[in-house]
Amino acid sequence: MTSRRRALTLVAVLAALAAVPLAAAAVDEPFYLDLFGRIMIFAIAAVSLDIILGYGGMVSLGHAAYVGIGAYAVAIPALHGVHSAWLQWPLAMALAGLAALVIGAVSLRTSGVYFIMITLAFAQMLYYVGISIEPWGGDDGMRLAQRSQLGGPLDLGDPHVFYYVVLVILAVLLLAGERVIHARFGTVIRAVKSNEARLQAIGVASFRYKLAAFVLAGAVGGLAGALLANQTEYLTPSFMHWTRSGDIMVMVILGGMGTLGGPVLGAAAYLLLENVLSAWTVHWQVILGPLLVLVVLYARGGLWSLLPGGGRRDG
Amino acid sequence: MLNGLQLGVMLFLVAAGLTLVFGIMNLINLAHGSLYMVGAYFAVAFLGWTGSFAAAVVLALLATLVVGMLVEMIALRTLYERDHLDQVLATFGLILFFNELVAIVWGRAALFATIPPALGGFVELLPGLRYPVYRALIILVGLAVALLLYVVVSRTRLGMLIRAGASNRTMVAALGVNIRLLYTVVFGFGAALAGLGGLMAGPIYTVQPGMGEELLIEVLVVIVIGGIGSIRGALVGAIVVGMVDTLGRTFLKPMLATVVSPAAADTAGPALASMLIYILMAAVLYFRPQGLFPAARS
């Protein structure tokens, strides 16, 4: 897909998302605001995973941990009376990024299967830590005292305001992502996936770049977590469970990994599918499971590749 | 401490199958935990039908073996050629499927399997030291399986094929061995082992959807520590992990309480205890990234 086409497609997607509140008001179903808000938040998490997975080839099965950390980084200060988003959200990103730094520093020394298993194990470790710490709700989780305060007219308690704030964050992320992918940093990360041995032979010490990407992805995941906590106003350690990591990964793959728009489509497809299927049967996962297997086996490029002009990846 | 051994043995049963499958077929199978779960459910079901514990065990084992081979033939065959990411995703899909399937058939509530009366009660191992018969039996069975595996892998023709297949797949195929059949058999065998772990675990831990995944993480830690593809590594790793985890949970809080306030120990204790095996894994990886007993591969 040429970059022009890609840009246009992304703009179209964002415009569609921007129109949702209007459509929701027209049919008087505020539920859609919630649903699409959730989609966008997971899209943010999925895009952050795509940076390391789709572009860097690092199969991290522990990404949900960073989302969880971001969520707790909002809820715990709120518990102690700190409600400013300008404090909470940067804190969420910093803590998640720090966790990614530590986990990445250990995990990135391995590769292949070991890497997958280790990222999974570390993330699960954080989950177990989460359920053991009673003051923060333990297994039952905790409520968010109130939504983060942005100050001024931006009241996140208003569903419309919240929706557009999330949309703006997603748009900024996509824009930044586009720049990063084509900048020197993104080129190195893509080269890691393509042929890391060659990259080192020409003189790039790839470890530091992989770690940096890992930290960046973790930090953005933390931001997604902060937003998620605000949306659900309730959080549990299950946010960090490895099956959540699997969900996010599914969104990336379903939408098309190695593209920025793909994860957005994937998040939408996954959550919409969940919504539709669960209306039919409470056992909807029995359909999702094999569906996922089929997609992996036969439709590797994901939804993005099905769009006109799709197929060729970024690069 | 014996509980640690028992947990270790349980981990070994599941780990052995997983590491075999990975070592020989280069397949990451996240759904291995689902086979463990299936074994447990089958055992409960057959016990309900036949009323005989012995029959339930045999039938559950066979059923899990069959399920394993079916899964291999239907879903996993195409994955051998694919990269690990595809395998992770596809087997993740299988997990979702199986968890939901057992929920459909048996409901979401936890089932309780009871220890058969013959195996209830305690056995006196040492003067003053009583230990539940059932758990002791698990340890014995586990060790027996380990011995059996050792004999099969190192002394029999099948074992030789397995070892050869692990180090050079194309060569073995070139020698005219039916690789597909070998893979199906190995996978089924691994599934049966996991099922054995599951059916023995039933009475002690609860039988519910998702029970496989909890164990799976620990199994992965075991394999990483022990070395992928190595049965010996799986055994050592499993026992180490089982011990560390159990001892850690029992002793860490009291130990902490001697240095910090009881309230802090109360909070931090369980949290740290759950982190122990992961810290252990990180440490092993730092010094020996291949695990303790890496299987030689070509």
Place this chain on the structure above:
Amino acid sequence: MAEPLLEVRGLRKRFGGLVATDGVDLDVAEGETLAVIGPNGAGKTTLIGQLSGDLKPDAGTIEFAGADVTALPASARSHRGLARSFQITSIFREFSTLDNVALAVQAHAGHSFRFWRPARAEAALREPARAILEQVGLGARGDVPAGTLAHGEQRQLEIAMALATRPRLLLLDEPVAGMGLDESARMVQLLRTLRGRHTIVLVEHDMDVVWALADRISVMVYGRVIATGSPEAIRANPEVRRAYLGEEIPA
């Protein structure tokens, strides 16, 4: 010889039971082209791997430009002036041909923690890359995905990427591997232009290439260097003849 650019002493490497490098000593003078030849399994590629930093020797030292580089990883050696081409083509297949070379240039043009400006817009990276592509004869193929290049063109790209890192020493592992006669001749022409400007250690099976390019030749058998000398001396060496047992060394 004056202070050699590359000095290898007592290099050893085993893989399990197999001794791939059995105490190798080598000196390479600045500006010369040393060819390393030997029967299959002699350990030539393993030697290159240890020189480039992709493999860690079990024992021995490697000195480059007077400094001990034995413990340095491949990426650090690249910055000291050592470049390598691979026997089995190793390029960035999804990137365009020009992007491949530009990345090699980028690797030596400061760090890559730049997040905003597109790398493709940096003339300081593109211009040198274009020039090198011209130099190796791929000037017209810059925008083609590297994975779709013909085999011979990919080997040329290998050389281009090595050159883009502005090396003092080129380690070339079978540059004409898998090439037909015409392509090989073109590659030899290219390598001829590099002689003298760069120091070259060349591993090759194709003896025509060796005779055409080498200043000196080292012969390896079973991980040891059994003879080093001028092409004439090597041709006449009875031990070398024996090592190639029955193989005609073309005159």
